[in-house]
Amino acid sequence: MIAGPNALQDAVLRMGHDIVRQFTHLPSHQAAEEVSAHLLKFWEPRMRSQLRRCVAAGDQEVDPILAEAVRTWPDEDDTQADREEPSGG
């Protein structure tokens, strides 16, 4: 879908929710952990920042698991640790 300045926001929400859907079979906290780790491992910082802004703005469209995942991030992204997922991937 072509859009203007909201293109990145629309995209990160769509992709973020695609990721959430893969983990909804898990308890919500564990799902949030997996989603968070995946985003930190594979998403470029501006995409994560965009997602962070949506959560901070209380965007109703943000899935609760996605929001919980984002809220686990420190104020400054931790760039020191190796990016391993909780499940060992």
Added chain:
Amino acid sequence: MTLIVEPDYGTPPATSDQVVTVTIDGRDVSVPAGTSVMRAAAEADIDIPRLCATDSLKAFGSCRLCLVEVDGAKGTPASCTTPCTDGMTVRTQTKQLGQLRRGVMELYLSDHPADCAGCARGNCEMQRLASTVGVAEVRYGLGGASHLFEKPDTTNPYFAYDPAACIVCSRCVRACDEIQGTFALTVQGRGFDSRITPGGTSFLDSECVSCGACVQACPTDALTEKTVVSLGMPTRSVLTTCAYCGVGCSFRAEVQDSPDPSQQPTVVRMMPSKDGGANEGHSCVKGRFAFGYASHPDRQLHPMVRESIDDPWRVVSWEEAIQKAAQGFRALQREHGVGAIGGISSSRCTNEEVYVVQKMVRAAFRNNNIDTCARVCHSPTGYGLGQTFGTSAGTQDFASVEKADVILLIGANPTDAHPVFASRMKQHLRKDGHTARAQIIVADPRRIDLVRSPHVEAAYHLPLRPGTNVAFINAMAHVAVTEGLHDEEFLRTRCEDVDAYLAFITRPEHAPEAVEDITGVPAEDLRAAARLYASAPNAAIYYGLGVTEHSQGSTMVMGMANLAMVTGNIGREGVGVNPLRGQNNVQGSCDMGSFPHELPGYRHVSRAEVRSIYEDLWGVPIQPEPGLRIPNMFDSAIGGSFKGLYVQGEDIAQSDPNTRHVEAALRAMDLVVVQDLFLNETARFAHVFLPGTSFLEKDGTFTNAERRINRVRPVMPSRVGKDEWQITCELATAMGYAMSYASAAEIMDEIAATTPTFAGVSFARLDAEGSMQWPVTDTTPHGTPTMHVGEFVRGKGRLVETVYVPTTETTNRRYPLVLTTGRILTQYNVGAQTRRTANLAWHPEDVLEIHPADAEVRGISTGDLVSLSSRVGSTTLRAVVSERMPPGVVYTTFHHPVTGANVVTTENSDWATNCPEYKVTAVQIEVANSVGDEHLGEAVLADHGAVR
């Protein structure tokens, strides 16, 4: 017959462990039992005359030239069909044998053109043999019946068949049968009337797939390349690697050098090399014949620039073009930040060329915004196999298929996309006597050739609905475990998370009966197929983009890895999980760190100890955070934060989904630099064009789908005056990061020094070994054909709970059909190469395949122009009504930009990698009156504020 005559032992080798010793012309020769006398003699450097025998084909015994005398045997048996027995004594040269051979040769020559000097082939086996056997004259004269005036078949664009020169040795027929597996040729008639025919029609109209095996096998000039006729015989040969698909066939490029040194050499033909590790002397129409694009008039040879994409191009010097690109990129970074620019490396360029592109992005651009076309094809393979096995590459070599008892082929059509490998697979599937050597299960919505073709029939065709792969593979594993067919010992000793996975997969929702309505596959067929796979001594999975290009592509790859581990089918020959990678160097591009989250060797950018290797060598800090993937670049461009892009050898405006979105993104950028052979669709949005080099001009390596690193050697100098890696280095240098190499070999040396899996690789070693499959290390100095022997790269294999999540792309009343896309044999990817060759004779346009029932309700017949529309766009193309398709599913290819199949594909993608969901698009098909008479998609209507 090649310019460089490769050794030909007459008949294939025997494989027995038992050894026998025979005496041939007084010389003792020891060979495996079952070896023909002809081959034993050849191995002792005794050349027995022959015409119908060649070591790539089974012995036939028809030409009667290879006769020998054997003590204790009656008559003079054919040496090609006579197996050696211990103690046998053979004579190959006696007075009687000489008379017999001369007589046979005279008969052949009596019905063969006598004008040897005018023969295009120039190295005819007939001519050589006539001299060898001592035929001085043909006593039969020229007045009798002959075939000398029969009309040649010149319909095939690449080769001609001249029956006048044909001796009906049937090598061509057998090559088509035994090597290619198409069975397009036959001998029609008997005795003197015997003639070769491609099924009673012309070559072009027949089932011939133009692989060239018949031309290769022909001992006369009955079957000859048209280029040899028009240009004459080549004078030089260079061993190199094909630049088309992921099989990576080795070829000898046979060349004529111009007497004028300022003129480029001319490639006369490409001859498949018998020593090619991937192809062993076979080829397909693309690699064998479709090399003309390299010298097509469309080829751009000079740098060009323009201020706006609406301006005409202006030819400039290299200096001006590179400075414009460099200064433009730096200005964008100053204004919009370091992350405002990025690069896309090519899956068609060499390992060395893509390595320097990712180095330029990381060291000169100072970000990780580097991606490659694997994003849109096998990135889920990278994720899925990385998660489960610890490394993102196939587990076997191609030869492994010959040890498989059961093959599970999912979402792949190798007869079209990997034809040389498909031929090898079909050889193994065909019956040997009354028993098939292996069985195949085909999981594909379409009835592809491997479901049923000459002498090959799938044990099961499971036409699963697009988008339901994970439900399917879970059901397969469910059957294996619940019926006790799993390998408990393998699981307990070699895998982790076993109990959790077994509890997951045995749940009733994974049973074939429970998923039947989801997948569309009858439960009893799925159960039977699962039992066949799980019970086989050796079962192998082969898969393609029908697995990866889905919203759960990565999950499906992990599901297949689960199934292989559950049944113990990892770590030896004949088994494994085998991704059929599409392009000649997509594997290599990934290996070389062309992903935004990984440095070369698949090491995450967050790993400080890996970054330090490159920081120490390159002298700059490496970003520890992932960069943008290609789809993210588009979204960021439209969002305003991504402003400049360097594109090497990719045509994202044609190959990537949702064309309107891609074009909008490219328009939104301030600087697009395209480095390519042609002005492609992406170049319409470019400001700087840097001409690239074809594979004939490259010096480097490609890595094929079996991790085989092959040499690419320059057949001619660069037509643009530089190597592609030099262009990239100059761009980086102009941006302030000095980068240079003395040669491509030096680049590979740097790769080897920094990437553990390439540690033992160098041009010198590749020249010595021919090719090597990585990892090449101290413990595996000659390479690694089979991976995960003993233990997985990550230690224990990881079993992942692969929950089926349906795609959000669903059909409805407006868009009731599902579109899936793929490839066809004679065209390649976006068609940039093959559309500029005579392959257009077979596929001049993309067509839409539709099931008869779906066609009938819409009033569509074959040949009708139809409108294909989805919620994002529409296009028109011609329909072909085909029972290969299941009801509800339609299929097209993406080789022709004028069709623009990706106008209709959506932004949906694999959750883990953003690999586009090309295989599932909800569409509607309607009869169209003309091109452009298409119904606008919802997205277009919304953009225009229209309501429908």
